[in-house]
Amino acid sequence: MERVIVLGAGAIGSYYGALLSKRNDVLLVGRSSHVEAINSRGLVLSGEVEGVFKVKAAAEVDEVPAGSLVLLTTKAYDSEEAVRSIKDHMGRNSVILVLQNGLGNEEVVKNLVGKEVEVVRGLTTSGVEFTEPGRITVKLAGETTLERGRTGERIAELFNSCGLKTRLSDNMAHELWSKLTMNCVINPLSAILRVPDKEIAADSLRIIRRRIVEECVSVGRAEGVELDMGILEKLEGVIPTYENYSSMCQDLMKGKPTEIDFLNGKVVELGRRHRIPTPVNETITSLIKFLEVKR
Numbered sequence: 001m002e003r004v005i006v007l008g009a010g011a012i013g014s015y016y017g018a019l020l021s022k023r024n025d026v027l028l029v030g031r032s033s034h035v036e037a038i039n040s041r042g043l044v045l046s047g048e049v050e051g052v053f054k055v056k057a058a059a060e061v062d063e064v065p066a067g068s069l070v071l072l073t074t075k076a077y078d079s080e081e082a083v084r085s086i087k088d089h090m091g092r093n094s095v096i097l098v099l100q101n102g103l104g105n106e107e108v109v110k111n112l113v114g115k116e117v118e119v120v121r122g123l124t125t126s127g128v129e130f131t132e133p134g135r136i137t138v139k140l141a142g143e144t145t146l147e148r149g150r151t152g153e154r155i156a157e158l159f160n161s162c163g164l165k166t167r168l169s170d171n172m173a174h175e176l177w178s179k180l181t182m183n184c185v186i187n188p189l190s191a192i193l194r195v196p197d198k199e200i201a202a203d204s205l206r207i208i209r210r211r212i213v214e215e216c217v218s219v220g221r222a223e224g225v226e227l228d229m230g231i232l233e234k235l236e237g238v239i240p241t242y243e244n245y246s247s248m249c250q251d252l253m254k255g256k257p258t259e260i261d262f263l264n265g266k267v268v269e270l271g272r273r274h275r276i277p278t279p280v281n282e283t284i285t286s287l288i289k290f291l292e293v294k295r
Contacts, residue, residue: 001069001095001158005029005061007082008074011130011247015138016071016099018043018053019162028057035059037134046131047138049163066091069155072109075251076102076262083112090117095151097122099144101183101247102262103176120155121172122146123179127197127244139244141165145179147172177225181216182235184264185209187248188284191258192291194249197242209235211280212264219267222274252291260288 002024006017009030017028028038038057045051064070064086074082079100096113098106099122106121113119125142144159146152148168159166169175189200189208200209213232220227248258264281271278 001067001154003027003065003068004071005064005068005086006071006073007061007086008072008078009034009057010073010075011128011136011250012099012124012126013071013073014038014043014130014136015045015049015126015128016073016124016164017055018045018051019049019164020158021053021055022162024158024162026055027061028055029059029061030057031133032059033133037132041134044135045138046135048141049138061086061089064090064094066093068094069158070094070096072096072098072100072105074100075257076100076105076259077257079105079108080112083109087113087117094118095120095155097146097155099124100262101179101187101259103180103266104262118151120146120151121176122155123175125179127242129244129250137244140242143167145169145172145175173225174227177216177220177223177227178231180263180266181213181220181227181231182238184216184267184281184284185212185235186239186242187246187258188260188264188288190246191248191252192284192287194253195245197244197246198240201236201239208280212284215271215276215278215281216267218276219271219274219278222276223270248288252288257292258288260285260292264288 004020004024004026006013006028009028017026035057042052095118097120110119123145127140129137144166156166190197217227251258264285267281268278
């Protein structure tokens, strides 16, 4: 995995690419303005991680050499288009690491690339904001979680060697649903209220936070994942420490679509399949969709 290609180099993708460039040949694939700034002045990180990283950037990919690691860090709704752009250029033994919010992402990728390319799921707790082309702010240098296995172990070794704290999990389904539940609380509430994540820890929002978690736990259990309300206790403890604006809040402020269909919207979809009412998540989803149109 000497060659790393970050497909969707926004805030979080640029952060991973910058640190991985310490030991690897990295290519950031992103929007032209960001690409031009990186190639001319370097990628500037500030906050919990600081430095100027001389990393290559491009607006598209012509080749994915054999044995490459591809980090898919686009928005979830852009996964299909992004993977289609590279699937005919992928060399042997390449791996795609899906490092996105939401549920169902890796299935989309697997259906596109088939069995010829290994697809691995990952999660991140890092909080990063896109400041301007060529500059990102690291509000929280968090942790990456990968499924335990031969490929997961190789990626974890690579990440840890570059300063990206990574752990392996024996129960990725539980990890995914736990992260999904936390995102279903933090992302839409901060986006609707247009506040940094820590502000949704307000006591006045306590009941809403609990109801969102209760619905996620019920649907997750119906999906065969043993969740409990301990997630809420963990959530209440960490929210006050999050200084950043959530990715969904950043998207709305920039007039971009959000990943609501892969978060609260996915809980509503699965709830209907199992005939489990999800009125709070449905309301949250409707409010975000209204704000997307209003932009």
